[in-house]
Amino acid sequence: MAVFRLRHFRAAHLRTLCLAVLSLLVWLPILLMLAACLMPEDELLWRYLEPLGGGRDRVRAALLPAYPSAEPLIELLFRSPGFFVMFWNSCIQTLPALAGQLLIGAPAAWAFARFSFPGKKALFFFYILLMVLPFQVTQVSNYLVLDRLKLLDTHLALILPGIWSTFPVFIMTKSFETIPTALLEAAYLDGAGEWKTFFYVGMPSGYPGIVTAMLLGFIDLWNALEQPVAYLKNVALWPLSLYLPNIAQDKASVAFAACLVMMAPPVLFYLNGQSELEQGIAASGVKE
Numbered sequence: 001m002a003v004f005r006l007r008h009f010r011a012a013h014l015r016t017l018c019l020a021v022l023s024l025l026v027w028l029p030i031l032l033m034l035a036a037c038l039m040p041e042d043e044l045l046w047r048y049l050e051p052l053g054g055g056r057d058r059v060r061a062a063l064l065p066a067y068p069s070a071e072p073l074i075e076l077l078f079r080s081p082g083f084f085v086m087f088w089n090s091c092i093q094t095l096p097a098l099a100g101q102l103l104i105g106a107p108a109a110w111a112f113a114r115f116s117f118p119g120k121k122a123l124f125f126f127y128i129l130l131m132v133l134p135f136q137v138t139q140v141s142n143y144l145v146l147d148r149l150k151l152l153d154t155h156l157a158l159i160l161p162g163i164w165s166t167f168p169v170f171i172m173t174k175s176f177e178t179i180p181t182a183l184l185e186a187a188y189l190d191g192a193g194e195w196k197t198f199f200y201v202g203m204p205s206g207y208p209g210i211v212t213a214m215l216l217g218f219i220d221l222w223n224a225l226e227q228p229v230a231y232l233k234n235v236a237l238w239p240l241s242l243y244l245p246n247i248a249q250d251k252a253s254v255a256f257a258a259c260l261v262m263m264a265p266p267v268l269f270y271l272n273g274q275s276e277l278e279q280g281i282a283a284s285g286v287k288e
Contacts, residue, residue, distance in 0.1 A: 037072055038069060040071060044253050044256075047059065072253035076258055086238055093158045096159050097158070098162075102168075102210070112124055112176075114202075128170060135226050143230060153232055155237065157232065162217075168214070172206060175206040176202055176209065179206065208275075208279035215269050215270065219266050222262075225241050
């Protein structure tokens, strides 16, 4: 028995060590980015830019800057007005699209989860097909529709396609399907209509799926790159995702600081919805 416990103890510690090494590999790029945010220009040039720019010297990565400096953050937050314009553009293009996904997607998901109607399976399969298609497949057709509606070079060129995304419908449908039938029948017996049942039973019970859909939708919209390039020619309308590729080499430290600021909203959303995200993803994988 003692030998068995010793082997079990060693196996548990070995698993913990392996998980720690794997998590370190995930965190390493983020830690290097955080260190680069506090490096002055000359140190950043010596460590990264000269080797990566074609020089023969080696990269001198460091988890801590040799001479910490807040100059990159000051340059970004106080001397880069273009950054704030693009940050505000990202908010304008992301938040209304998320609100539209909730307003349109939640009732559609409830209908798929709770109603039986002709062509339901075929329509849901069509939703899944649209979900897995890459953006390049529908880019031309979307462009033609937006051009006909005179929406190119406007924020609506990104907001409207985001509202009609099929992915939130899929996630919320699977979450609504996990609601016990007895709970719904109890609401019906108490005299609740379909809309009242949806708002007072479906929405609270399907909260993990809703949070999952909103969180993943936010990350997708916040980091969108191809859509703004295709539909927005006016630089004044560009989101934050197009700010980083256009920073010159002499502003590399500002780029690292911008990466930090751009990463903050998705990380905060994730930390506040982590448990709901896990439940929503688990519900989306449940088969009847």
